[in-house]
Amino acid sequence: MTTVVGQLKSAFRIEAVATVDKGVQVTWKDGHESFYHNLWLRDTCHCPECFQRDTLSLNSGEGGGHDPLKMPLNPISETVKVDRSGNLDIIWGGEEPGHHSLFDPSWLRVHCQKDPALKQRRPPQLWDWSVSIPHFDYHEVMKDDWALLHWLEKMLELGVVIIDKVPKNKEGFQALVERVGPIQQRYHPTNIFTLDTANQLAGNIHHAYQYMERLHNHTDHVSYNVPPRLQFLGCIEYDNPDNDKQAYSTLVDGFKIAEVLRTQQPKSFELLTQEYVPTGRRRLGVEEKISDRTKKYQWETYHRQHVINLDKNGEVYQIRHHENDRVPLDVSHDKIQDLYAAYQAFTALAESPEYKTEFLIAPGQVLVNDNWRLLHGRTAIRNPGLRRILLGAYMKPETFSSRRRLLLGKKSGLSDMWLMGCSDRALEIMADRMTA
Numbered sequence: 001m002t003t004v005v006g007q008l009k010s011a012f013r014i015e016a017v018a019t020v021d022k023g024v025q026v027t028w029k030d031g032h033e034s035f036y037h038n039l040w041l042r043d044t045c046h047c048p049e050c051f052q053r054d055t056l057s058l059n060s061g062e063g064g065g066h067d068p069l070k071m072p073l074n075p076i077s078e079t080v081k082v083d084r085s086g087n088l089d090i091i092w093g094g095e096e097p098g099h100h101s102l103f104d105p106s107w108l109r110v111h112c113q114k115d116p117a118l119k120q121r122r123p124p125q126l127w128d129w130s131v132s133i134p135h136f137d138y139h140e141v142m143k144d145d146w147a148l149l150h151w152l153e154k155m156l157e158l159g160v161v162i163i164d165k166v167p168k169n170k171e172g173f174q175a176l177v178e179r180v181g182p183i184q185q186r187y188h189p190t191n192i193f194t195l196d197t198a199n200q201l202a203g204n205i206h207h208a209y210q211y212m213e214r215l216h217n218h219t220d221h222v223s224y225n226v227p228p229r230l231q232f233l234g235c236i237e238y239d240n241p242d243n244d245k246q247a248y249s250t251l252v253d254g255f256k257i258a259e260v261l262r263t264q265q266p267k268s269f270e271l272l273t274q275e276y277v278p279t280g281r282r283r284l285g286v287e288e289k290i291s292d293r294t295k296k297y298q299w300e301t302y303h304r305q306h307v308i309n310l311d312k313n314g315e316v317y318q319i320r321h322h323e324n325d326r327v328p329l330d331v332s333h334d335k336i337q338d339l340y341a342a343y344q345a346f347t348a349l350a351e352s353p354e355y356k357t358e359f360l361i362a363p364g365q366v367l368v369n370d371n372w373r374l375l376h377g378r379t380a381i382r383n384p385g386l387r388r389i390l391l392g393a394y395m396k397p398e399t400f401s402s403r404r405r406l407l408l409g410k411k412s413g414l415s416d417m418w419l420m421g422c423s424d425r426a427l428e429i430m431a432d433r434m435t436a
């Protein structure tokens with residue numbers, strides 16, 4: 001795609017440039033002013049001598065133009081102007097006379113340290129029992145990149161979507177997951193797992209397969225160093241002779257209940273962000289059937305974790321909560337009662353009717369949920385004659401984020417050279433750089 005400067009919003013078009021002490025001052029058509037230090041500009045030079053266009057990385061090898069040890073700490077510009085295509089055009093003087101750098105204006109704008117838009121984050125929309133889960137059509141997301149991007153944006157906004165009209169077989173389910181990216185490798189010999197009520201042996205492997213009881217809301221794989229980000233659960237079959245709400249899925253927004261706790265019981269909130277509630281799993285010699293043969297696998301994990309995990313701005317970015325996978329508390333005697341009370345408060349919120357939603361994943365539907373945010377569970381299956389088959393798979397955080405970043409970049413229309421190395425926020429802003 002070739003972009004004409006006139007198609008860009010004013011924030012991405014340079015009005016004027018001026019050389020100032022140690023750098024370049026850029027005035028944009030939307031009135032914003034940016035300052036770029038000469039060393040920063042010289043260091044990010046994208047000319048073929050400094051930056052390899054094929055590998056999309058700095059050319060700092062033997063004879064390369066971007067040897068950090070040879071980089072002048074005080075680069076001096078000879079001429080600074082805006083070229084016909086709207087790029088910032090610099091010819092360097094000083095120790096590197098004639099060295100020529102061109103900077104795409106959109107890329108330059110999203111690297112302005114003074115632009116408040118870059119510091120903003122799209123806040124998640126917190127929800128309670130009244131949530132309306134967005135639905136997407138399988139065929140739409142499979143063929144249309146923008147439908148796929150819309151789905152991935154909903155994963156960040158609400159943490160959940162349902163995909164309808166998915167073929168009721170493993171191939172269709174796998175194709176849907178792989179539309180986003182590779183399925184996460186599990187400890188098990190299979191990466192797509194089957195939850196089948198007819199499989200009586202499965203209850204020995206994990207309590208999630210003990211269908212007679214309600215499965216409380218939880219996040220999965222809490223004892224992994226990095227728990228999977230997305231969880232896919234697709235229904236192949238559901239036949240309930242009682243025609244009631246058995247084997248219904250339950251979901252709760254972990255970010256929402258964390259904020260409720262922060263407001264109502266700040267001390268408890270603080271304890272769950274600072275004290276450890278470790279988790280672990282140990283499975284030795286478990287057998288799993290793979291087509292016509294049976295394979296044994298072993299699995300031993302432990303993680304010294306917080307239930308509520310905060311980023312450097314004090315925002316919740318991850319919930320780890322699984323009642324059954326807890327191992328002995330790692331807490332001092334003077335704090336154990338308060339910590340346990342805090343854990344009880346969070347666990348009660350996770351099951352509170354005020355915050356949880358309950359629904360059936362119908363045959364042909366796939367539920368996708370953000371396992372770093374949402375807690376999921378299931379109502380009990382009391383009737384042994386009920387038959388349900390679910391397929392499940394996980395996705396790593398970077399696989400999800402990679403697909404989203406690729407789609408945002410595609411939407412921006414910029415070349416690979418300028419897209420690589422941009423922050424998620426920068427890509428979000430550039431995806432919206434064109435006038436309608």
Ligand SMILES: [Fe+2]
Nearest residue numbers: 208219220376
């Ligand atoms: Fe689970």
